[in-house]
Amino acid sequence: MHDGWYQVAFSRDVRAPLTEVHLAGEPIALVRRNEGSLAAVSAWCPHRGANLCRGGLLDGDAIICPFHGVRVNLQGEGRFQARHLDVAEIGGLIFVKQPGGEDAGLMRTLQAMEKQAQFVPGFELALRAEAELVVENAFDQSHFRPVHRVENLPRFRREDHPDGAYAVSGSFTLPTSPWQKGRRGDLVDVPFRATAYSPTIVLSNLGGDHPYSMITTAMPISPTETIARLSLIMPGSPSREDCLYLLEQAKAGLMQDAFIWEGMRRPETIDPVESDAIILGFRVFSDGFRTIGQGAVAGAGIGVS
Ligand code: FES
Numbered sequence: 001m002h003d004g005w006y007q008v009a010f011s012r013d014v015r016a017p018l019t020e021v022h023l024a025g026e027p028i029a030l031v032r033r034n035e036g037s038l039a040a041v042s043a044w045c046p047h048r049g050a051n052l053c054r055g056g057l058l059d060g061d062a063i064i065c066p067f068h069g070v071r072v073n074l075q076g077e078g079r080f081q082a083r084h085l086d087v088a089e090i091g092g093l094i095f096v097k098q099p100g101g102e103d104a105g106l107m108r109t110l111q112a113m114e115k116q117a118q119f120v121p122g123f124e125l126a127l128r129a130e131a132e133l134v135v136e137n138a139f140d141q142s143h144f145r146p147v148h149r150v151e152n153l154p155r156f157r158r159e160d161h162p163d164g165a166y167a168v169s170g171s172f173t174l175p176t177s178p179w180q181k182g183r184r185g186d187l188v189d190v191p192f193r194a195t196a197y198s199p200t201i202v203l204s205n206l207g208g209d210h211p212y213s214m215i216t217t218a219m220p221i222s223p224t225e226t227i228a229r230l231s232l233i234m235p236g237s238p239s240r241e242d243c244l245y246l247l248e249q250a251k252a253g254l255m256q257d258a259f260i261w262e263g264m265r266r267p268e269t270i271d272p273v274e275s276d277a278i279i280l281g282f283r284v285f286s287d288g289f290r291t292i293g294q295g296a297v298a299g300a301g302i303g304v305s
């Protein structure tokens with residue numbers, strides 16, 4: 001696990017006062033107050049470790065533990081204090097990271113997009129694959145033609161990013177689609193930019209006459225199981241049909257990748273061809289995040305390796 005952002009849920013799934021999600025295999029309580037605000041705290045009771053989401057009650061600024069009834073304070077004074085994580089809710093997506101973990105400009109970017117575009121929370125898909133593969137995929141320039149049938153071999157260029165995110169740009173040649181609104185059978189060049197803000201979050205911007213963006217996130221459940229989540233960020237007021245079409249296309253694309261991922265062996269080292277340089281750059285970016293071991297969320301001290 002790393003110390004950057006993870007998407008842990010969609011807002012539509014977090015309506016109750018306490019909702020259990022997981023990070024680094026450990027339970028996190030998402031705390032929804034009446035006024036709608038959201039907090040994320042370790043779900044383990046600081047008294048003797050009961051899971052606060054299993055019968056705990058939100059009472060003002062505290063959670064009453066279901067096991068021995070202590071008040072676990074979310075703020076203010078008191079013997080037992082909840083351990084907070086950083087949490088952000090934007091456009092119907094909920095993100096969590098370690099306190100003080102790496103942001104790489106994600107929140108600034110999403111807040112700016114929220115002012116000008118419409119977030120369309122999408123779908124989640126359980127994959128039998130390593131989480132990093134999902135985000136790394138956006139930087140794998142040589143897979144788009146064989147796996148996704150784009151017409152060209154896109155040549156990605158590394159781009160500078162002011163907040164240290166990992167960004168590349170290139171262009172895809174695609175058959176026109178209902179979204180691109182061209183004549184059937186024509187080809188269209190679509191500028192593409194991918195920006196990773198953590199090893200498990202990538203924002204893809206598709207340009208041209210009909211631009212839109214996608215945010216793809218990967219939540220590891222185990223070393224070989226991942227929940228991928230994908231949402232759209234649409235300029236203007238998109239029609240429901242367009243959104244459904246783009247989400248269906250995105251899901252079909254992920255399933256094309258998953259067919260490869262679920263059957264592959266991930267070697268320790270890669271035998272790189274020239275086009276793998278962009279992938280290797282992504283791995284260097286990912287290695288720049290601190291690795292957090294088991295127990296980190298509960299606050300027994302953050303294990304850094
Ligand atoms: S474990 Fe929570 S009150 Fe004892």
Ligand SMILES: [Fe+2]
Nearest residue numbers: 137147253257
């Ligand atoms: Fe792919």
